[in-house]
Amino acid sequence: MTGAGWVRRGSGWVRRWYGANPLHLLTLLAAFALAGYAVHAVMAAGEWIGFAEWFAVAIIGHDLLLFPLYSLADLSLRHLLPGGSHGRLPEVKPATRGPFEPARPALTPPRTAAPGITPPRTAAPGIAPPGIAAPVIARPAVATAVAQPAAVAPAWPPLLNYVRIPVIFSLLLLLTFFPMILGLSAPELHRASGLGTGPYVWRWLGVTGTMFAISAVTYALRTRRAR
Amino acid sequence: MARRRRALAASAAAERQRAARIVRRAADTARDAARHPADYPPPGPFRPSTWRSPLRGLWLTSVLAVVLLVGLTIVAVTGLLSYAAYDPLLGSNDTTPGANLLKFYLFTWPTHPSWWYRVDQGVHITLGLALLPIVLMKLWSVLPRLFAWPPVRSLAQILERVSLIMVVGGVLFEFATGILNIQDFYVFPFSFYTAHLYGAWVFIAGLVVHVALKFPRMVHGLRSRSLRRELRTPLAGTQPEEPDEAGLRAARPAAPTISRRGLLAAVGGASLTLAGLVVGQSIGGLARRTSLFGPRGLSATAPHYLPVNRTAVSIGLTAKEVGPAYRLTLAGAHQVVLTYEQLRALPQQVVELPIACVEGWSYSARWTGVRLGDLARMAGMPEPAGALVESIQQVGSWRAVTLSDGQVLDPQSLLAVTLNGHILPWDHGYPARTIVPNTPGVHNTKWVNKITFLRQV
Numbered sequence: 176m177t178g179a180g181w182v183r184r185g186s187g188w189v190r191r192w193y194g195a196n197p198l199h200l201l202t203l204l205a206a207f208a209l210a211g212y213a214v215h216a217v218m219a220a221g222e223w224i225g226f227a228e229w230f231a232v233a234i235i236g237h238d239l240l241l242f243p244l245y246s247l248a249d250l251s252l253r254h255l256l257p258g259g260s261h262g263r264l265p266e267v268k269p270a271t272r273g274p275f276e277p278a279r280p281a282l283t284p285p286r287t288a289a290p291g292i293t294p295p296r297t298a299a300p301g302i303a304p305p306g307i308a309a310p311v312i313a314r315p316a317v318a319t320a321v322a323q324p325a326a327v328a329p330a331w332p333p334l335l336n337y338v339r340i341p342v343i344f345s346l347l348l349l350l351t352f353f354p355m356i357l358g359l360s361a362p363e364l365h366r367a368s369g370l371g372t373g374p375y376v377w378r379w380l381g382v383t384g385t386m387f388a389i390s391a392v393t394y395a396l397r398t399r400r401a402r
Numbered sequence: 403m404a405r406r407r408r409a410l411a412a413s414a415a416a417e418r419q420r421a422a423r424i425v426r427r428a429a430d431t432a433r434d435a436a437r438h439p440a441d442y443p444p445p446g447p448f449r450p451s452t453w454r455s456p457l458r459g460l461w462l463t464s465v466l467a468v469v470l471l472v473g474l475t476i477v478a479v480t481g482l483l484s485y486a487a488y489d490p491l492l493g494s495n496d497t498t499p500g501a502n503l504l505k506f507y508l509f510t511w512p513t514h515p516s517w518w519y520r521v522d523q524g525v526h527i528t529l530g531l532a533l534l535p536i537v538l539m540k541l542w543s544v545l546p547r548l549f550a551w552p553p554v555r556s557l558a559q560i561l562e563r564v565s566l567i568m569v570v571g572g573v574l575f576e577f578a579t580g581i582l583n584i585q586d587f588y589v590f591p592f593s594f595y596t597a598h599l600y601g602a603w604v605f606i607a608g609l610v611v612h613v614a615l616k617f618p619r620m621v622h623g624l625r626s627r628s629l630r631r632e633l634r635t636p637l638a639g640t641q642p643e644e645p646d647e648a649g650l651r652a653a654r655p656a657a658p659t660i661s662r663r664g665l666l667a668a669v670g671g672a673s674l675t676l677a678g679l680v681v682g683q684s685i686g687g688l689a690r691r692t693s694l695f696g697p698r699g700l701s702a703t704a705p706h707y708l709p710v711n712r713t714a715v716s717i718g719l720t721a722k723e724v725g726p727a728y729r730l731t732l733a734g735a736h737q738v739v740l741t742y743e744q745l746r747a748l749p750q751q752v753v754e755l756p757i758a759c760v761e762g763w764s765y766s767a768r769w770t771g772v773r774l775g776d777l778a779r780m781a782g783m784p785e786p787a788g789a790l791v792e793s794i795q796q797v798g799s800w801r802a803v804t805l806s807d808g809q810v811l812d813p814q815s816l817l818a819v820t821l822n823g824h825i826l827p828w829d830h831g832y833p834a835r836t837i838v839p840n841t842p843g844v845h846n847t848k849w850v851n852k853i854t855f856l857r858q859v
Contacts, residue, residue: 230567234574
């Protein structure tokens with residue numbers, strides 16, 4: 176067998192056993208080597224426990240704490256405010272086949288239906304015409320849902336984003352500068368610079384107020400234009 | 403009676419049959435679930451129908467990705483340059499001796515242009531803050547993938563998910579430590595300098611592999627929609643993206659509450675707001691007044707005064723140490739001891755140089771003092787290989803710094819005794835401090851009482 180043949184056979188074996196091409200594996204191993212080297216240096220510095228903890232807390236804190244919290248806040252706001260009303264989830268009948276929903280209903284319609292991006296496991300030629308692309312299921316429903324508010328023509332434009340955006344800006348500032356705004360870093364900052372953190376809470380409130388004022392003015396202008 | 407018994411028996415049989423049917427169906431389901439786990443996700447975020455935002459999709463993720471690719475690369479490069487600016491290869495400067503191979507790129511940090519370090523750190527901090535909203539938005543756009551079911555499909559996928567821990571953990575770790583550090587909020591159980599450096603390398607490793615694996619998909623995503631058309635599409639015309647191979651688009655998208663351009667404007671606006679409320683601390687002049695959240699932004703009190711990041715009080719400096727008993731020792735081929743008056747009687751030079759802190763703030767000022775090169779000649783070593791500058795400060799980081807030959811011999815490098823025409827304030831290193839062009843702030847040693855000119859570093 177030629178050299179190229181061996182390479183092809185080896186690569187085929189890696190693909191079956193590993194689930195991607197050999198280059199994928201090599202790239203990842205190179206990255207792990209570099210990261211491993213850096214982690215080794217952290218261990219040599221005797222700081223790896225705190226380092227690992229903060230890495231884990233960063234991921235968990237964002238993905239499982241911050242994200243659910245802000246999603247929940249956004250959902251609540253959408254239900255409370257006008258403008259969120261047309262954000263209410265329109266019920267699109269899911270194309271389910273069993274007691275549970277399939278993993279990707281829009282992409283993979285019932286196993287017996289047309290092939291989506293993931294090929295059907297049970298080949299079912301003839302049951303459904305292969306031409307039915309999955310997105311067709313979801314799109315018309317959304318289109319009508321979008322059209323709704325225009326048809327109702329509210330006297331007041333949706334308020335949602337005029338509240339949501341300044342709130343997000345304000346909370347983002349707080350998230351970033353909370354040590355100074357809440358005065359948590361006051362002792363260290365004073366020791367280092369001789370300065371206090373007193374003004375920051377007022378600046379934050381001031382910026383927040385300004386954001387809401389700008390938002391209110393924009394909303395008023397839009398309302399006038401709409402009438 | 404018999405009829406009743408027969409009827410009862412029949413209904414019992416029907417009951418049994420129904421029970422058998424239920425059991426059979428449950429068994430079927432269980433068998434099917436075992437064979438096709440992807441179709442039976444646990445409830446909650448593992449069900450695709452939980453994720454309803456109509457704006458998630460490959461195009462949006464790709465747009466955010468390309469911004470981060472450029473932005474985070476600049477932040478990483480400016481950060482690594484800042485590490486080089488500390489000249490860890492010289493004498494006692496190295497606070498990360500374990501970095502070994504990670505110092506492969508280091509070079510002797512130049513003294514020109516004198517604004518380089520100032521710009522480098524201004525960009526590192528300001529751009530870093532500007533990227534925070536984009537990082538959060540990018541994570542939002544891909545978060546459903548965290549809960550993809552089944553969690554593991556192949557070994558390749560397991561390894562790729564591990565590499566994502568490096569990317570996501572790395573970016574959050576670097577942003578968190580960096581943002582806390584510029585506010586002097588030292589709550590982390592490690593040295594910032596060490597952890598921020600090694601965390602950066604973990605992140606860079608993850609980022610490189612992430613880009614290598616996803617770049618084609620990002621290009622595909624960017625091509626899938628026209629940015630110009632999106633910027634012209636209001637809420638009423640906002641449609642979900644096409645379903646994508648990455649599974650980013652919601653399976654059952656809800657109606658949008660904000661247009662795609664609205665979302666991009668909000669993220670961009672948040673970016674500009676964060677950066678804009680800080681950047682003045684790195685520019686100076688009138689712009690400094692806009693730096694509402696710069697930790698040293700609006701805080702300069704007297705016009706001749708600059709902020710500091712170490713006060714005389716914090717090192718316990720006493721009047722005795724800087725009073726008439728103060729002596730400056732110059733060591734080289736021979737030793738010279740000078741009083742404060744003798745130092746002031748030496749030929750004085752005036753330079754206009756910035757103090758640029760690693761934390762991003764910088765101030766330009768006029769300094770008067772004696773050239774370090776002149777002091778080297780006095781110590782009998784006109785061409786030293788470097789110098790060890792030591793402070794009255796007894797403990798703490800950066801109490802002694804090794805300068806390179808280029809830094810010692812640069813005509814702008816001074817042992818300064820005045821700041822903007824005033825005798826150095828205590829906090830600025832009275833009686834004397836070094837000021838060297840294009841160095842990190844902490845390499846300009848305050849309260850200097852000894853300079854050793856070195857034959858080799």
